[in-house]
């Protein structure tokens with residue numbers, strides 16, 4: 168199996184990546200139909216819009232309450248987990264998280280890790296790090312397994328291989344797995360993958376998983392999955408390491424129920440997943456199975472930057488359902504790789520600047536028409552367009568300007584030309600006299616409209632002012648009326 | 652909802668400069684229904700272009716220059732969903748904590764999108780005098796999601812006896828305008844408007860209407876570049892006026 172590559176598509180090249188993705192007709196076709204399918208599934212899972220509204224309001228309230236008490240809930244979580252026999256580790260950076268996990272595996276001379284789906288492990292590029300130290304990390308979620316085999320990264324947070332066609336997967340399995348005949352039969356493909364993974368669970372020294380909800384009250388790690396691979400990873404190997412972001416904590420078990428329902432229905436239109444794991448500690452004396460050691464790594468990686476700002480804090484309400492991506496007209500045309508970030512689509516545009524800095528995500532806040540489809544479906548009501556506008560402001564704010572909570576990379580997209588253009592715009596539009604003169608000249612000089620207008624004329628005929636402004640037409644009509 | 656005797660029209664900067672006829676048609680249509688329309692000559696723009704581009708200070712200054720233009724308590728009718736959304740929903744945010752906040756909130760409460768006004772405030776009952784035709788409707792994202800008026804344009808078109816409204820593929824999807832988005836990301840915006848134009852063409856519509864100047868400029872600008880298609884869009888106000896014989 169190949170090792171995980173380093174970032175394939177740096178987000179600094181977003182525009183080039185997007186252009187390449189748009190030209191890939193096979194990708195465009197499969198993405199579009201996949202997103203249509205997921206949108207239809209979601210909408211059929213919420214037949215009652217009043218119930219949906221109420222549930223979203225509840226989901227938002229729960230997430231906001233938990234975030235408002237985040238520091239104390241994290242303390243409580245650590246305390247309860249410790250009491251349950253789970254060791255809690257804190258990591259501020261990806262490097263620290265990698266070091267912690269590597270340390271745990273190395274302490275047992277481990278050489279093989281099986282992994283349940285975890286986007287946070289993608290965020291820290293764990294596989295890459297472990298393999299550099301001679302430890303193989305094998306993805307066991309079918310989608311992750313496919314992208315790992317292809318030497319790629321996930322393009323979607325819920326469906327990592329959604330960009331791949333059946334034929335591409337068939338070819339991949341045929342080429343990479345020994346003695347595998349070419350087949351496009353989906354069930355057969357899944358069987359092939361599962362058989363290959365079976366052995367690995369038994370041989371693995373360590374299982375890694377993500378966490379969907381970490382319950383502070385009881386010290387419980389909840390894991391939502393459909394394939395059973397998550398349960399295998401968290402029960403078969405002797406050592407289980409869970410990793411998650413600090414924002415995933417909820418106060419009590421009761422909070423999980425509505426969030427879980429919102430998550431599965433928004434993500435893939437499922438009323439409930441096939442597996443729901445509640446992990447509350449290692450194997451106890453007398454128990455026949457389960458890991459002998461359980462660890463939780465809590466990662467910050469820029470989340471506390473978002474947390475510090477009341478408005479941007481809402482970003483952390485996210486329960487990673489992927490609905491915003493499925494409904495995004497930009498994501499559904501360019502796919503996840505183009506973003507060059509672990510989290511693509513609308514949620515990626517608003518969270519990545521905190522994880523990577525605005526300097527590395529310069530083009531992401533503007534890569535949206537602000538159509539609002541994301542905010543409309545977000546199960547926890549994150550006002551994503553509002554977050555995008557705020558990030559646009561921060562990325563244009565001069566680097567030296569003092570603000571209460573400066574963002575990493577403030578001013579990364581600041582441009583003197585643009586700032587001057589907006590100031591000129593203000594001068595014209597905030598003064599009726601100047602505006603009138605501007606309108607008069609623009610209409611009189613319409614023949615001089617430039618035939619190419621940056622960006623615009625790539626897709627349109629030039630914008631040409633009308634012969635007279637509405638202001639003038641109204642004045643003329645009033646004058647005519649007075650005469651008659 | 653009571654029927655007002657007078658309204659203000661906030662024409663919007665795009666209509667003013669690029670499609671003033673749509674603004675005139677909106678005025679004429681309202682006047683034929685017995686409404687006095689006041690068009691403050693000092694109006695310019697709601698500030699949206701700067702606001703959505705990350706320049707709230709410039710947006711606020713421009714918005715501030717508009718605050719004195721609506722002294723009466725009449726409704727402020729806006730023939731564009733996205734500018735309506737700016738006035739109604741973003742102005743209060745933009746002025747939060749500013750001395751003008753209270754006034755802005757009061758102004759915002761009086762803002763009504765054009766199709767909403769016609770349908771829900773006037774209960775417009777047209778007599779369709781036009782020939783039979785097929786029309787597609789593109790609803791702007793702001794009308795749909797900020798102003799919550801995505802069904803009003805449909806309802807108005809459906810009241811025209813000789814007009815068949817056809818639905819186009821992915822009707823609820825954005826046309827890719829998004830203000831500076833279409834200039835900053837022309838590849839992505841281009842793919843979006845291409846799909847929108849194709850969906851409208853494939854719908855079998857003879858023309859399409861929209862109540863948003865930005866979308867109209869975007870889609871028509873794309874269709875005109877393609878040359879191959881005769882399909883063009885009209886502002887809803889122009890279409891409705893034309894159908895009811897009010898267009899001279």
Ligand code: SF4
Nearest residue numbers: 485486488489491545
């Ligand atoms: S931002 Fe909202 S819609 Fe997007 S993944 Fe997070 S919870 Fe889901």
